[in-house]
Amino acid sequence: MSYFLPETDPVLTAARGLALAHPGLIEVHSSPLYLRARAPHPERTVGLVSGGGSGHEPLHTGLLGRGGLDAVCPGEIFASPHNRQIYEASVAAAGSGGVLHIVKNYTGDVINFQIAAERLRHDGIPVARVLVDDDLATDAADSATGRRGTAATVVVEKLLGAAADRGASLEELAALGAEIVARSRSVAVAARAQTSPTTGNPAFTLDPGILDYGVGIHGERGTRTIAHPPIDELVRRMTDDLFDALPAGSGEVLAVVNGLGATTSLELHAIGALLNERLAAHGVRPVAIVPGTYTAALDMAGFSLTLTRLEEGWAELWAAPTDTPLVLPHRTLTADHAAPAPSQAVGPRTVEPHAQGSRAVLDRYALIVTQVRDNLTRLDQLVGDGDFGDNLAGGVRRAVKLADETGADGMAALAEAFLNEVGGTSGPLFGLLFQHLAAVSPADDQAPARAALAQAAEAALAAVHRVGGAALGDCTLVDALAPTAEALAADDDAESAEAPLTSAAQAAVRGALATAALRPRRGRASYVGDHAIGVPDPGALAVALLFVAMADVHEPTWATRLPAPGYITLH
Structure with missing residues (x-):
């Protein structure tokens, strides 16, 4: 059961609601379902198309518009879109230079985007793909599937959207996307599972004081459970794990603190401040720390951290203007802003001490x-x-x-x-x-x-x-x-x-x-x-x-x- 979604066509109804909330920005096609930006940037020659299961909002629909995506194909909740959705959205969004698919690494998404790409090539439309696989929790040497695609998708879509508005070619965008993915890693934790839309109950149970470490954005269980440490210790552990997995590179990073659906802004901003301290301890400077719910897992109580090592010019792409439903924090941090706040020394107090007293x-x-x-x-x-x-x-x-x-x-x-x-x-x-x-x-x-x-x-x-x-x-x-x-x-x-x-x-x-x-x-x-x-x-x-x-x-x-x-x- 779902408490507030309509019983009939919930995803289509939500898509129409998004378009109503942003008049003139988005058009909704219902059969098959996809959403398209009404006014792409005039310098753009390559259409950007993404999509995946619903329940992750504001991904991907929040980045639909100038500076972002040209079309989005939403599947049912936690289910990949059909290849026909992707194919028709791609035909509608393709520019003179073709179309680029941005795909999270999940089997259903990969297969349906590949089939759509085969159909596009058959029609003579140039197509390329960027596969997002940032989740370090699933980085196993013996896995044929590879790492999952999670919150780094937001970084990929934002940077590629800015590059596409500058007239980048299909080959340039595909190469840039692959570089961004290679330099991005994410890890997520949860204290409570998401509510199942069909039963109204948590999808899995955790004992009080226990966290699932390494959860996925579809409610997949973590790779292990841990005792819930103090939040500063948890951020330290997650950050250290990310740096162990990140490739070597520049001393500047983009850091996303992503809520999984039920984590408050208060918590996410506090985590961002703690993350800033850990980045300083690792000797790197965050160009931007971006707290918010960007890739949800319905209403899961948890968060993920994403770090992207920045290359030359990427900070400018992040700061480029957008006209999308989701307004990402675009201001970049100076070296002074990024430095952790100095610790406050304990000064003299006004209380007069008694010898023992109470x-x-x-x-x-x-x-x-x-x-x-x-x-x-x-x-x-x-x-x-x-x-x-x-x-x-x-x-x-x-x-x-x-x-x-x-x-x-x-x-x-x-x-x-x-x-x-x-x-x-x-x-x-x-x-x-x-x-x-x-x-x-x-x-x-x-x-x-x-x-x-x-x-x-x-x-x-x-x-x-x-x-x-x-x-x-x-x-x-x-x-x-x-x-x-x-x-x-x-x-x-x-x-x-x-x-x-x-x-x-x-x-x-x-x-x-x-x-x-x-x-x-x-x-x-x-x-x-x-x-x-x-x-x-x-x-x-x-x-x-x-x-x-x-x-x-x-x-x-x-x-x-x-x-x-x-x-x-x-x-």
Whole structure:
């Protein structure tokens, strides 16, 4: 099944939609299906034709027009076009100098383009072929098929399109294309398979924390699975593998960071910055770093890296103007722009360090947050945007780093980290809570005095209310903080007097879990209405976990009565 494609003629319908989105640029021929550029460059004497299975958009249709292709033959999803499509598109696109086929190295594509070429030669139309085979994951000595054609196709089509507009001959274009392919290599990874259009399920499954390394653009499994490393380590590994496979050549490269369909622009741009650092480590200069989704595998969650060693004049071809649906980044980098940004030295911080203070509480809270981050994320996905677990964990990590670097008191480090570096709604509000708690943290390993802690909790509660407007019953962190402040202020039994932090933590946990029965009236959770009922507020849980951490550190015997953090957040 497919969620949004029409059941009848989905590829043809999409082709018509592309033409409607770019009026005057593209004409669609339906029987057989191919798309043709309406206004090729007047200097062009050779038509450029490409194509392949659908599902890789914006390849190839995005490069249809001046500076790109003259005709494109889309097959069904992940299926090669028929030779009749290619033949008729080539007849329509051929110039006085003939037609050049740009073919990804897949068996169905190769055979159908070859048959079309035989038919064209029979008709007396000059034809040549550029075979793109850039995928290093399939570079096996014993393979009769050879390397697959993947994202380097974008580079080949763009450079050849610019050369064709300059009047290059068929022989010149074929030779240039072969040189570009020889100097290009790609490798791809995926964390989740594409959704099958027929079943609506992932085409294959990967365990959490596992990547497929060396996947293909039709959803082919990778050549191996690996544990998901930090992204900078993954980019290093992929870049090193590419340089091992690239032929020797100039010290300038074109680098494409290609999304496979479900990878965000935010991720791709970050990968581009990391790739730039790795290129510098290899002693080469990127003329352009090009992040974006150019050769998709439907909605696969992954990306590929493509490197092309540039020869003289190729950078100018990349920067040449186009009039195509896909606008590729065409500005080239200067040597200064391409250099990695200098690392920022850690400067003096404004936090005044205490001798010991609440550092043990910070370390305990950091451990707890790490353990329950995924639980908090799942809860936030049910009622908000799903970022709470990562934001909380990231803020706590910054606080730990700050405390390590400056010797700052743990609660003061939490206050500075969350007030100055954690965004969103809850980050600064937690910063206010930490700030008030830091003011009553002793300069030694002792627990804060109960009266001082009660005043700090009340002051934090008032500050959160002034800033955010939240009140008890609104299903926010206030619903955990208010009963905590009340418990600390009470002095009604011997147990609470002997173990005030444990009693406060118990009150916080009860208040946080009780938010599951509330209809949110503040924040993003309020947008989902009754759908949030049954889900405890993640912010309230984070407050409860803070007081659990304080009780664990200062009242370890009494704190054994508290539920485990994983249990508290498992709802």
